[in-house]
Amino acid sequence: MQSTSAQNKLDSKTVIAGTCAVCKSASCLIHNNSELLFNSELPQSSTILKCKKGQQLIMEGAPVNGLFFIKSGVVKVIRTGINGREQIVRFAKPCEIIGHRGFGTQEYYSIGAIALTDSELHYFSKEHLQYTLLNNPKFTYDMMLFYANELNRSENKVKSISQMTVRERVIDTLLYIHRKFGDLRGFLNLPLSRKEYADYAGTTEEQVIRIFSALKKENLIFAKGRKIGITDVQLLKKEISEHNYFLDT
Amino acid sequence: MQSTSAQNKLDSKTVIAGTCAVCKSASCLIHNNSELLFNSELPQSSTILKCKKGQQLIMEGAPVNGLFFIKSGVVKVIRTGINGREQIVRFAKPCEIIGHRGFGTQEYYSIGAIALTDSELHYFSKEHLQYTLLNNPKFTYDMMLFYANELNRSENKVKSISQMTVRERVIDTLLYIHRKFGDLRGFLNLPLSRKEYADYAGTTEEQVIRIFSALKKENLIFAKGRKIGITDVQLLKKEISEHNYFLDT
DNA sequence: TTTTAAACCTGTTTAATAGCAGGTTTTTAT
DNA sequence: ATAAAAACCTGCTATTAAACAGGTTTAAAA
Numbered sequence: 001m002q003s004t005s006a007q008n009k010l011d012s013k014t015v016i017a018g019t020c021a022v023c024k025s026a027s028c029l030i031h032n033n034s035e036l037l038f039n040s041e042l043p044q045s046s047t048i049l050k051c052k053k054g055q056q057l058i059m060e061g062a063p064v065n066g067l068f069f070i071k072s073g074v075v076k077v078i079r080t081g082i083n084g085r086e087q088i089v090r091f092a093k094p095c096e097i098i099g100h101r102g103f104g105t106q107e108y109y110s111i112g113a114i115a116l117t118d119s120e121l122h123y124f125s126k127e128h129l130q131y132t133l134l135n136n137p138k139f140t141y142d143m144m145l146f147y148a149n150e151l152n153r154s155e156n157k158v159k160s161i162s163q164m165t166v167r168e169r170v171i172d173t174l175l176y177i178h179r180k181f182g183d184l185r186g187f188l189n190l191p192l193s194r195k196e197y198a199d200y201a202g203t204t205e206e207q208v209i210r211i212f213s214a215l216k217k218e219n220l221i222f223a224k225g226r227k228i229g230i231t232d233v234q235l236l237k238k239e240i241s242e243h244n245y246f247l248d249t
Numbered sequence: 250m251q252s253t254s255a256q257n258k259l260d261s262k263t264v265i266a267g268t269c270a271v272c273k274s275a276s277c278l279i280h281n282n283s284e285l286l287f288n289s290e291l292p293q294s295s296t297i298l299k300c301k302k303g304q305q306l307i308m309e310g311a312p313v314n315g316l317f318f319i320k321s322g323v324v325k326v327i328r329t330g331i332n333g334r335e336q337i338v339r340f341a342k343p344c345e346i347i348g349h350r351g352f353g354t355q356e357y358y359s360i361g362a363i364a365l366t367d368s369e370l371h372y373f374s375k376e377h378l379q380y381t382l383l384n385n386p387k388f389t390y391d392m393m394l395f396y397a398n399e400l401n402r403s404e405n406k407v408k409s410i411s412q413m414t415v416r417e418r419v420i421d422t423l424l425y426i427h428r429k430f431g432d433l434r435g436f437l438n439l440p441l442s443r444k445e446y447a448d449y450a451g452t453t454e455e456q457v458i459r460i461f462s463a464l465k466k467e468n469l470i471f472a473k474g475r476k477i478g479i480t481d482v483q484l485l486k487k488e489i490s491e492h493n494y495f496l497d498t
Numbered sequence: 499t500t501t502t503a504a505a506c507c508t509g510t511t512t513a514a515t516a517g518c519a520g521g522t523t524t525t526t527a528t
Numbered sequence: 529a530t531a532a533a534a535a536c537c538t539g540c541t542a543t544t545a546a547a548c549a550g551g552t553t554t555a556a557a558a
Contacts, residue, residue, distance in 0.1 A: 082412040137386040147396035154403040162451035202411035
């Protein structure tokens, strides 16, 4: 079995001070607040942990002891649904937060997280974060806005799942991956299995395969194994544009 | 047509200082922070507005200029979906916040709000709130936790909509209304139309009617017009207990 | 390099649910 | 009190999408 986040924490090198070297984005929560986050007197409050492709870094149902900022890599955030059916809540990339659901209010993680590529994560303990938040209103305010955004995204997803057809949801998922990860030499820059597309779009593998086949016939997409390319983003958008909104940003 | 929130604001009496007289709950955000919220030097920062049953107090798509705390009454929060199909995001009761979606980040309300009963609302301007939040980390922290909770609720709803059957979603809606509004002389203490049940459960009026009929035959519920009573909450819960979670709290 | 497993694909069947049509009852407004 | 408008109800039909079964191809491991 894969090691839990608590185990990972012990394996990793503790970093008491410093900043996030990778990211320099002005919109990055961690970068904007690196002085607060990295210069704590609390011991063991911040560590960097590395995990390999396929490794589970948050176990659904495990006690919440902190949260993660992605330093590098891509992570999928999942929930186990009815009959153990996996549901992908979102895909997360550098500068994003994971494990924030239920922060402060819930004792156990309501989601799991699995690395899709080798990844590095900043880990901050609950205590460290709580202390930092309660003493830095601007940071807390930014976090609040982050949650507000997530809430909007989630509620858009509620709407789309209950009102879009499966085909539309699959197209929407393709556009979401394109927006979020862009493309590399014509193909979407995040290789996913048909099953993963299905788990995000809220349908089955077979449906995704069928819809991909149809989209290929219609020359809206092309595929080489799990590498998927979008022929014309605008054209694909038009397929769902009557509904005028998108799953995610 | 109904008046917009902006118009309501002008109609209402401005209250510069004071506290929320109705609520004394220790878990109420507004009550816990009433000194901060009501003793502002900013003019026009806080008002109380009244609106009648059926009145729309937030128009979907209107500019965000503040948010509301419910002082009394019940409000439904809606989104207009595909083909103008109405979707009920949640039902809100006293002490709850409305209009917080997109606060700070979005220019326009992504939801609408309609009073289901005559209601009174505290209105706080965006500026007032922003100022108060940035100067009171504890309040901001509480708001952040409120958003975190809402996010969890919303993501549970995503899961349930994509994985529960219509029957289960309708039962879940009944339990949600029961949890949130309790019952009065055996009947749920919030009368809703079948259409409203459908809009919340993400289905059609006809399905709700059919499922109510079935549930009546099975003696799980009883109904007198739009007054619905649950025979045995535990028994009803058992119908969805395999799935072990609920839409809302 | 061979074996095994995982991922991918397609046709068919079955179940769930939305939509429509045509009623009745209840509520609301005049 | 009466008319009009909602809301409620039921049967039927059409559609959508899930499940199943049986394949092939691709990727990973021994």
